[in-house]
Amino acid sequence: MNTLNVTVAITGMNAQPDNPGPGLAVARCLRESKDFSGRIIGLGYDALDPGLYLHDICDASYLLPYPSAGDMAFLETLQSIHRKEKIDILIPCLDAELPGMVRLTPRLDELGIRYFLPTQEQLRLRNKDRLMELANIAGIQCPEIKAITHAAFFTHCEDEGWHYPLVVKGLFYGAKIVNSIDEAIHAFHSIASEWGFPVLVQKMVTGVEYNLMALGDGQGGMLGEVMIKKMAVTDKGKAWSGVSIFDESLYEASAALVKAVSWRGPLEVEVMRDQQGQYQLIEINPRFPAWVYLSAGLGRNLPLALLRLILDEPLGKFSPPDPGVMFIRYAHETIVPMREFEELVLSNR
Amino acid sequence: MSENSDTTAKYLHFPKPETLHRLAISENGFVFDPATGNHFTLNETGVCILRLFISGKTLQEIFSILQESYDVETQEMERDLLEFSSMINEFLGA
Structure with missing residues (x-):
């Protein structure tokens, strides 16, 4: 297969230890691959x-x-x-930027920048407020979700079968588990001020969290899936350590989701395995997860596969699933001369 | 087997064969379930019993084999076996 010598721009270079963006891991997958010899623009x-x-x-x-x-x-x-870097390919890695990027695809085409993104309709279908609808199409269970615009809901929600604890979520991001009316109202206002309305309420599912990442080929096919069980999470519930698994039922449920919307691009499926062993769909993220480096570790380098899809190059064969490979995240410091920081602050570069 | 064996047989539930057969068991007694990511460690006796579960032997056969190998009262062995199967089921999420 050809070595890819292209200039790739990747967003999401934030890496706070409790909630890192995926961009750095995507870049690392490419940089460490012997099949990539191009430039990376962070x-x-x-x-x-x-x-x-x-x-x-x-x-x-x-x-x-x-x-x-x-x-x-x-x-x-x-x-x-x-103009300066001659970008060949753009890989957005953050949820909030996806809708804008998709709207701008005609302009990206004019610039000659290539991408592999879902359509507006595909993005809408995976929105948290439509998750139940999508889960129903794919035949996977999903905890009940309700969009609300008034905090008063929480004072009488138990009469309507919404018992605490509940999960209060922003439409795009943010989730808080609440155990009482007071906590719920506080979370409602906090999330609404950050992410706007409506605020979503989801019934709580207890169990163990499992995630799957893959590429949707845009024609209903799911490629290169990697599944993990989270072994340790940060205060924000983000994976700090995980182990690869292979579970046929999670594979089939995720493949059904991808097929149901002919998903195009990277995605992460988040599910909870409840006490009856059933998977409950929690979220679908329209991008690579921050733990995408595990895909390279398993011989299923998904960012590299994404480049090949974009460039119409043959994908080759993915290594077989390899359960029992762990990742453990760590935080370290990088040394930055003040002039570099100054240059970014003053001239964005 | 003892008079209580019927009770033991009633409460002793082996994990499903498909669950048992997919387990990766290291020589040090580290057990990993590749479908769920669950893991636990067993001592030598635990590994021996788990391998007997996996081999598909009946409860009667397992008792006979264990009694040949270990100097333990029958009732105590039944109790231990019940506790062990319950623990394995819990770890495997069965």
């Missing part, structure tokens, strides 16, 4: 995103305006970066 939203300073992984780094600044602000910055 894109972040904060001058303290550490991936922007890791020169052994990113050949160049830039700051983007936050998605809330609007599509045009993002496009103008991207055009400016593209």
Whole structure:
């Protein structure tokens, strides 16, 4: 197979230990592959995103305006970066930027930047408020979810069968487990102020969390799946350690989800295995997870496979599933001269 | 087997054969279930009993084999076996 010599721009270079973005792990998968000899452009939203300073992984780094600044602000910055770096491929790695990127695909086409993204409708179908609908299509169980716009719901929710503890979620991000009316109302206002309305309430499922990441080929096929059981999580519930597994029923449920929407691009399926051994769908993330480096460790380098899909290159064979391989995350410090920080703050690069 | 064996047989539930057959058991007694990611460790006796479960032997056969190998009262062995099977089921999420 050909070595890929392309310039790839990757977002999500934040790496806070309790909730790292996936961008750095995606970049690391490419950088460490013998089949990739191109350049990597790290894109972040904060001058303290550490991936922007890791020169052994990113050949160049830039700051983007936050998605809330609007599509045009993002496009103008991207055009400016593209003029300097000649980006061949863009891999967005954060949930909040996906809708804008999908809206901008005609402009990306004009710029000659390639991508492999879901459609607006596919994105809408995996929205948290439509998860039950999607789960139903795919034949997988899903805890009940309700969109609410008033905190008063929590004062009488038990009369309607919504018993505490409940999970209060933002439409795009954020989730808090609440055990009482007071906690619920506080979480409602906190999430609404950060992520807007509606706020979602999900019935709590207890059990063990399992995740699957894969690529959807856009024609109903699921490629290169990697499944894990989370072994340790951060305070925010993010995987700190995990072990690869292979479970036929999780594979089939996820393949059914991908097929149901002909998913195009990377995705992560989050499920909870309840006390009866049934999988309950919790979320679908439209991007690689932060633990994507495990895919490279298992011989199923999904970021590299994504590049091959984009470039219409043959994918080759993935290594067989290999249960029992662990990852353990760690945090370390990188040393940054103040002038580099200054340059990013002042000139976005 | 003792007079209580019927009770033992009633309460002793082996994990499903498909669950038992997929287990990876290391020589040090580390057991890993590749479908669930669950893991636990067993001592030498535990490994021996788990392998007997996996071999598909009946409860009667397992008793006979264990009695040949270990100097333990029958009732005590039945109690231990019940406790062991319950623990294995719990670990495997069966």
